Amino acid sequence: MKQINTYLHKKILVLGLAKSGVTAAALLHKLGAFVTVNDKKPLSENPEAQGLLEQGIKVICGEHPVELLDEGFELIVKNPGIPYQNPIIEGALEKGIPVLTEVELAYQISEAPFIGITGTNGKTTTTTLIFEMLNQGKKRPLIAGNIGTVASGVAEEATAENNIVIELSSFQLMGIEAFRPKIAIITNLYDAHLDYHGIRAEYIKAKANITKNQTAEDYFIYNADQQEVREIAEHSQASGIPFSTKLALKEGAYISEGWICFNDEKVMLVDEIALPGVHNLENILSAMAAAKLTGVSNEAIQEVLRTFTGVKHRLQYVTEIAERKFYNDSKATNILATIPALQAFKSPIILLAGGLDRGNEFDELIPYLKNVKALITFGQTSSKIERVGIEAGIKQINTVDNVEKAVPVAFQYSEPGDVILLSPACASWDQYKSFEVRGDIFIEAVHKLK
Template sequence: MKTLTNFPYQHVLVLGLAKSGQAAAQLLHDSDVSFVINDNKAFEENETAQHFHNLGVETVTGGHPLSVLDGVDLVVKNPGIPHHHVIIAEAELRGIPVVTEVELAYLLIDGPLVAITGTNGKTTTTTLIHQLLDEAGLNPLLAGNIGEVASNVVRQQTSGQPVVMELSSFQLKAIHQFKPDIAVLLNITEAHLDYHQTRADYVRSKLRMLERQTDDDVVVYNSDDDTIVSHLDKAKAQQVGFSVKRRLDHGVSNDGQHLFVEGDSLMAREDVAIPGDHNLENVLAAVAVVRQFGVSFDVIRRVLTTFVGVKHRLQFVKNVSDRLFYNDSKATNILATSKAIQSFTRPVILIAGGLDRGVEFDSLIDQFTNVKHCVAFGESADKIVEAAQRHQFDAVTTYENLQEATEAAYQYSEPGDVVLLSPACASWDQFDSFEDRGHIFIDVMHKL
């Protein structure tokens, strides 16, 4: 497996031992780089810290003393740790660079790198790009925020093998040398303000992966997104747009009937298997990327007529007594849930709620044209009810947890309805992850 060579740092702090921290620590250890681990979980309950301690690595657990920064010339932090954290703030005061694990992964990559980010659609687009490149025989690797820790994946890369990497704003905020050959900007709306604190910081973080690109590189971008378009004047890379709203002479687009690539008809819109207009954005972006690799129209058509999406993203689960159950647990913000609702013409029983991040839900209620009942749960349930009341939407009820909410949604539904879990909130009030939330929804549904 690959290790770091000519690494310019002498003593590293790994802050946080979630999956990315564990992978970073293992890479540093295998590369004979001196480092210290700092994690908030007590040593007695911390199997990962115990593992590295037994390997001879200095571990500091149960708190975050500033002394862990003494002698350190690089911090590799867990993406979820905000930059106002005491250790990060102190590191920045001391002039110590702070990166996320993807920065280490980048130092190992030997081949084309495709990096995908956006507020919504990242996982679907990343998965589709990977599948298209795989179908074309290019043997790509899948990495990043999609669940595969980048530095683990790229350690196994062979020379020239493409890497397709999903990236969050949390990861991108702390990069320095990282530069994709093809950057993909799907969309940018307001999200994660509890972490970034301002919209400007969130936008800036998303756009960081363009900063080091050159005119040999490519940025694939949503030409319908005003925020993205307004920042492209500083981009040095070649620009390839995509649009779901209008036909483009260059790039990839849709006129409502057909998909076009550089003005040439690719296929009929109705032959694209994945549902929803919002997913068409993901499809067009993926097509724009793989055309940079020369993937043929025949391969693209073959995949697009069979690809139906990914788990936890508008995933059709089962027909129960003529109710269609969909798992959209990955919809962790209002825009994602709004787009999910708009994907259906049938009446929808919506299950929503989760971590309260201080947002209001009025813009979500505005999309309830085909929602006949909303079942709210979790921390934000009362806020959803309050927003519904402001908009005179009375068909909303609250439940303590997802199991009760799912059982209630079934009771509120009638034959022909869609029962949709699309929470519009993060999962961390009651679950370890959105995947955990989705699995529980499916388990409850199978027991109905």
């Protein structure tokens, strides 16, 4: 870790805890700052805050009092999930107090270069693929951000011999100042988190921050199939590395004659890749580009792509029973995420879907249900998804209480050669604490069939 004096004797407010807030507060305390932590959860129910209190850090819990701004803070480090409409944040910005996220702290102390990945879909898969490729290529990667350990915690331990591979959300990227990844990636851009950003333009602007500090010595890997991403690349100072599953590129990462290619080099046959789904080719191309730029050999890339079958809960291959293949795509918490899962398979699909009702309908799924031979619904949206299934012409539709009961029913409808796919198109919170819990219950139910 770099020893910096940037925060020595400065009054800093850490707003909101969770993992990132706890790590940021402890780090700033170590760097000599006068830290105050403010979290909405009461102290009696807040073991994280209690731990910081024991370290000698000032803790204020139970509410977010605007009066805190009268204490003369020189900086606020906020939890990414706290909106900018929060009265403390609004007041701080009016006073000209900088508001950062802990990703910025990580960059400032890190001896290791960063490979930053953002986008609407594919971030986790791409981040994991890059980590695995660099690991196979003995490049000593560390993984951080939404997918792994808090970035500033990883940066404390990193040396110049490491590469920090970090998944970045739009929320995190709104709070950077100098953060400059050696390699930046935007996988794709669709409508998302508009309840937070307000309008699409603000969401795109936040994502574009990943490359705003890059120079000609850095690389920006971008999706050449999307106009908005190409426009970001045009304004970037970094060396642009396009990738495309559709265009015949002369440079960058692309597909040609059944091969995935980098610049003019054939790296691997598409048919040899283990990870299913056309949408995953975007993730594979961008990950391959990052690996090649980091000096990873084709042999190491090939080994990963022949064996990597997916991130847990993201189109994860579970097992095969009686010639039926089971896939866990519990992380598909919206329609946009379920569509590529449905496109990933040529075999007939038994689809398990449903969950939290956010007020939307599911008609966008209809064109993609042609390969679905049976539909098992559950949760608050059961009737909505059932209606869509009927309109799509699915003959076998059944509603059950939950995911656990859906699995044996799906098996009954299936035949050898079929795919049984959990891809809910809904959040899990009507029945489960998280999509991870929902996915784990699916996996357990599948193994019970054996």
